[in-house]
Amino acid sequence: MTVSPSATPLLTVENLRVRFPSRTGYTEAVRGVSFTVGREKLGIVGESGSGKSVTGRSLLRLVAPPGEVTADRIEFDGTDLLHASERKMREIRGQRISMVMQDPKFSLNPVMTVGRQIAEAYRVHTKASRSEARRRTLDMLGAVRIRDPERVFDLYPHEVSGGMGQRIMIAMMLIPDPDLLIADEPTSALDVTVQMQVLAIMDELCSSRGMGLIFISHDLNLVASFCDRILIMYAGRVVESCRAGELHAAKHPYTRGLLDSLPRLDDDRAELPVLTRDPAWAAEGGR
Amino acid sequence: MTQAMIGIEDLDVTFGYGAATVHAVQNVTFQVKPGESFGLVGESGSGKSTVLRAMSGLNPDWSGNVSLDGQTLGRQRDKAFYKRCQMVFQDPYGSLHPRHTVDRILAEPVAIHGLGDADKRIDRTLREVGLGPQFRFRFPHQLSGGQRQRVAIARALILEPRVLLLDEPTSALDVSVQAEILNLLKRLRAEHGLTYILVSHNLAVVAYMCDRLAVMNRGRVVEELDVESLRRGQAQQDYTRQLLLASQGYDRAVADSFKDFA
Ligand SMILES: Nc1ncnc2c1ncn2[C@@H]1O[C@H](COP(=O)(O)OP(=O)(O)OP(=O)(O)O)[C@@H](O)[C@H]1O
Ligand SMILES: Nc1ncnc2c1ncn2[C@@H]1O[C@H](COP(=O)(O)OP(=O)(O)OP(=O)(O)O)[C@@H](O)[C@H]1O
């Protein structure tokens, strides 16, 4: 069963804008994005540089200066995230809202074993004993389909494969049992079967515990089959949004272009079409 | 039968010692013909990158028989090997030196191999991967993901190798840039008669790029098949069928039905 967006959303974002100063003025990374997330799976797709990650990071106030974030409203379960104290934000981060970052190897400490990193992340938020944290960590590694959790617990980040690194990050973010998970390309390095099993874990948390999920991905087919709703971003704006099942009937020429550029198992083409961009797509208010 | 461009026979790779030994690759055998493009797919951690790394001499702890163009390779790779065989790495962020310009990144292999004419070569290779001269003096952080991957491909191409080992060359890229890079790799292969091994999780990418493929699970090749069979879903092994099913998109019931293959 899929959960439909409930009446009071978990998260409300209105007119989010993020810009970074550059030598020639400003890079407008996000330009007036509004959306809500209920106890559902919201997908965000769009080309590289369209502002997906910056959107995700600004929700947790993780955009560092000189980046500037403004919005009319960012509200999470009754808390105003724009004006909350830094102390309040630390409470929310990791405990109520978790984020799986796009680059697992960047986010992991290279000189600490992966098991210890997860266990300590758990202990920060709970008063669990060391052995309890270790047990929970091993369970979680098993849940994300890591074979031989005992061995992997003691490996350093450079000793795990690309896909293992991603699952380690996911385990670390799920262990505090968040209400909202922001997952930025969380499964791009996983093989398709493991990917599906890891998605099933998130799906289960959404349907059984009512966790909300923001799922950022390049993989249009995956998002269409996994999420409930989809936002399509281009040049810092949401150019189209739809129910996930209707992505393949999307109307915007940009969305169509993205869909067309995918190689397909059931279609043998000599050359893949690439996007030809129309300046009108980037215009504010334009469609 | 034509002689194989790449021959891998009974390849075994282990990491660690004693009780902590991991048998990452076991008994892997396959051959790739000259001008052929061969896909390597399979479970995460099944040893795909390790096979490519052993082939490129980045991992000395292997046994078995590895040959390039009929010549058996020893433990050490010499310059002549890298002139003929180059690898493009899985991680587009980590594989370019962050404080070197594109120009320096490309000039280095040319100097090491004493090829001369660096200036013209760099210019031509950048053009070949679709990067204009304006990119030549940029640093990696001034490039987009797709542009960075083009530089990584240019660095591999600049020595005019016969063989490219491509480890997930597009998994970090968006679908439109992926299309550009795949078209580019396909064109380069056709124009220069290159031989590829391509590692990818995306079966549609493998179908688009390759003639044949091997499916790996837990360090072993479980099945070899041609792309036509892949497209038609005609796999012999249950593990491969599971992969095919998973690549049709997310389905909770299907996910729950998945088995572990030992
Ligand atoms: N710290 C920063 N300083 C300056 N510019 C930045 C910074 N972080 C992001 N940007 C810029 O903001 C824009 C949006 O970046 P973002 O990382 O959100 O893209 P994305 O949609 O996540 O792309 P990808 O799919 O490649 O991950 C880009 O133009 C990027 O270069
Ligand atoms: N330096 C190392 N030390 C210890 N174990 C290693 C090392 N490199 C790889 N391994 C192990 O070898 C196995 C195969 O890893 P490899 O990177 O080849 O997998 P892969 O098939 O490329 O996976 P992915 O699709 O996730 O990239 C994994 O179990 C991994 O943990």
Ligand SMILES: [Mg+2]
């Ligand atoms: Mg991103």
Ligand SMILES: [Mg+2]
């Ligand atoms: Mg790999």
